[in-house]
Amino acid sequence: LGLALRTRFERSGAVADLDEAIDVARQAVDTTPTDHPDHAGMLSNLGLALRTRFKRSGAVADLDAAIDAGRQAVETTPTDHPDHALYLSILGVALRTRFERSGAVADLDAAVQALVMASEVGSAAPSVRVWAGRAAGGLLASSDLGRAAGLLEGAVRLLPEVAPRGLDRPDQQELLGRLAGLAGDAAALALADLSAPMDERAGRALGLLESGRALLLAQVMATRGDLTDLHASHPHLAEQFTELRDLLDQPPSSSIWFTSTDAGSAPVQDREARDRRRVAAELGVLLEQIRSLEGFTSFALPPTVEELCGQAGPGPVVTFNVNAYRSDALLLTDQGVTVVALPDLTPALVVDHINAFHQALADSGDPDPDADRGAAQRRVREILAWLWDTAVGPALDALDYKKSPADGQEWPRVWWASGGLLSLLPLHAAGHHTSRRDPGYRARTALDRVVSSYTPTIGALGYARQHTTAPPAQAQTLIVAMPTTPGLQHQGRLSEVAREATQLQARLPHPILLTETEPDADTGSAGKGDQTPTRTAVFTHLTEVTIAHFACHGSSHPTDPSQSLLLLHDWQQDPLTVASLAPVNLDHARLAYLSACSTTLTRSQQLLDESIHLTAAFQLAGFPHVIGTLWKINDKYAADIADSFYARLTDSEKHVDTSRAAHALHDTIRSLRDQLPLTPSLWAAHLHAGA
Known part of the structure; x- marks a missing residue:
């Protein structure tokens, strides 16, 4: 009853x-024996309600009183x-709240102690332990960098266990x-901790970013190198690991999240507690066994610098970390990791420029004849120049x-x-793009210095490179065209798609065309058949x-990126989404x-760190x-870019060198930029991802 009343207060604001x-809640405490598991x-729960009233x-x-109840x-x-970790975390939050009000150092110390203890309860759900470790690290960041960095590193190491496969994807997200x-x-604090040499800090920070980003893509697309390799060489151990990990992260029946809007419920019974402790112990033993195997010493741990450097042979990988503590670029080469501090790249400033950039893009395409599209393009160029400078x-x-x-x-x-x-x-389009070059012009643009590619993580890049073996002797091409x-309103007409498809059929080997036919004038529906582009x-x-x-057409979902989709014939009934690509087996895929x-x-x-979008999904599915x-x-420009791209990728006999895809796109976009330097919205959107 108390939980229901508190929930109604959260909705209506009625203090009564x-x-x-x-x-x-007090009656519930008073009428429950002190030795009762509930x-x-x-x-x-009483403490949570009291803290809510204090706020x-x-x-x-x-x-x-909330702190007393929590203790x-x-x-x-x-x-x-x-549940001990949960109660410690709730107590830690209450103590932190009192410290923020009074400044009493004793409350700060007690809050840190409670949260650290919560993070160390091995039988607790990993999500609870991660939250507690992060909260403790945040409290220590201004006074004890080394300890704070260690706590956040521990939390990052637990991240892969937070979202078990047994949960639905929306729940994982x-x-x-x-x-x-x-x-x-965690990476920012690792870099700020001056107790270690810079090269050691750089490697540690990059390993943390690698371990804590794009976890769902790695998991769902079966591209986590550790688990994939373990499945291949020790399938029984891999199955044991997955089973124990998923069991451990099932929330106990009493789980209450750390916001005041969650209802919660009664504690778990002793049998469930014993089961969870047993599972935690078994998982620890299993991890030790796996890490004792040749080739698996770093299993479920951040990758070593040596492992990361192996992917930098064809060219460096630049990982950015924009953070309130500090912002940096981590440069991975085959020689190691170096750090470039980026002091002007604060999160608030980046957000301001992102908002301005996307508003300028929208304004640049405004069909209103009175719209100042030139000013919008100028704003886009200014932000590209800022992105270059910072x-x-x-x-x-x-x-x-x-x-x-x-x-x-x-x-x-x-x-x-x-x-x-x-x-x-668009990092690949950053730079000072001008209509004419002075005699002393320096190539202050990414397009004029390097061929750019993107990857969600270094591990994902390694996965993509595993699929770059020689293509089959007879290459085939699928062309999906939706004119x-x-x-959609006005049938979502794309007037240049038919031309794009025709050009590709002439250029590419053994084309298979799936195309939407024109709607029937009487019924308004398109004809159906084997060549209809359904999922x-x-x-x-x-x-x-x-x-x-x-x-x-493509659509990026505003809240659930796994539902971002390509709009095919049956997109309303059976959409081709990011999530739907997971089970597809693409042995022959190249581009x-x-x-x-x-x-x-x-x-x-x-979910920005998760890189959940169609480009990454196609890459991790096998392209x-x-x-x-x-x-x-x-x-119109999309069709021109595609035709120019494939012209650079094929010869007169329709042989396609997909390994040159990044170069072909770079040359295409750079050429169009030279023709239209003042309208970057038309040429800067396209990018290459992968090997």
Whole structure:
């Protein structure tokens, strides 16, 4: 009853509900025997209600009473009980709240102690332990960097266990979304901890970012190298690990999250507690066994610098970390990891520029004849110049890429692992783009110095490279064309798609065309047949083809990026989404070209580190090369870019060298930029991801 009343207060704001919630919560405590397994849960719920009233009224007596109730809950719960971590965390939050109000150092110390103890309860759900470790690290960040960094590193190491496969994907995203930015915080604190040499700090920070980003893509697409390799060589151990991990992260029946809106329930019974302790112990023993095997010493641990450097042979990987503690570019080469501090790249400033950039993009396409589209393009160029000055330029300078390669010289390649906020901006197009070059012009643009590619993580890049073996002797091409789209206003007409498809049929080997036919004038519906671009038809052909080209509408879901989709004939009934690509087996895949809007855009800020979008999904599903887009693209220029791209990738006999995909796109975009330097919205959206 108390929980229900508190929930109603959260919805309506009626103080009488909150007062009654506290009264009945006290009755629940008083009428439950002190040795009853539910007693601690009753105390904890009372503490939550009292802290809620303190936040509403500011009455210190309520906060003091909340802390007393929290301490009693902790003291009456066995230290190895899974709920012990939960009660410690709730107590830690209450103590932190009192410290923030009074500044009493004793409260700060007690809050840290409670949260650290919570993070160390091995039988607790990993999500509870991660939250507690992060909270403790945040409290220590200003006074004890080394300890804070260690706590956040421990939390990052637990992240892969937070979202078990047994949960639905939306629930997995919700759990990880609550912990957004943890890897970035941990990396920033690791870099700020001056007790270690810089090269050691750099390797540690990069390993943390690698371990804490793109976890769902790695898990769902079966591309976590550790688990995939373990399955291949020791399948029994892999099955044991997965089973124990998933069991351990099932929340106990009394789980209450750390927001005041959650209802919670009674504590688990002793048998469940014993079971969870047994599972935690078994998992620890199993991890020791796995790590004793040759080739698995770092299983479920952040990758070593040596393991990461193995992916930097073809070119450096630049990983950005934009963080409130500090912002940096981590440069991975085959020689190691170096750090470029980026002091002007604060999260608030990046957010401001992202908002301005996307507003300028929208304004640049405003059909109103009175709209100042020239001013909008100027604003886009200004932000691309800012992106160069604060992030991309310093990174390329540090890599000694300071000018354009000489004629006939091979262009160097750079992979961008943007992560977080910078994934919303076109790093490959950063620079000072002008209509004419002065005699002393320096190539102050990424396009004029390097060939750019993107990857969600370094591990994902390694996975893509595993699929770059020689293509089958007879390459086939799937062309999916949607000149009209059922269910959209005006049939979603794309007037240039038919031309795009025709050009590709002439250029590419053994084309298979799936195309939407014009709607019938009487019925308004399109004809159906074997060549209709349904999801089933597309998936059937994907398993056979080397190249897949989609010319259609794309949509980035605003809150659930796993539901971002390509709009095919049956998109309303059976959509081709990010999540739907997981089970597809693409042995022959080499190149996917997504000539659609916003296929590399994640709009959910809480899940930016996860890189959940169509471009990454195609890459991790088996395509080592993917061409995607960051925003809405122009129909005519999209067709021109595709034709120019394939012209650079094929010879007169339709032989396709997909290994040159990044170079072909770079040359295409650079050429169009030279023609239209003042309108970057038309040429800067396209990017290459993968090997």
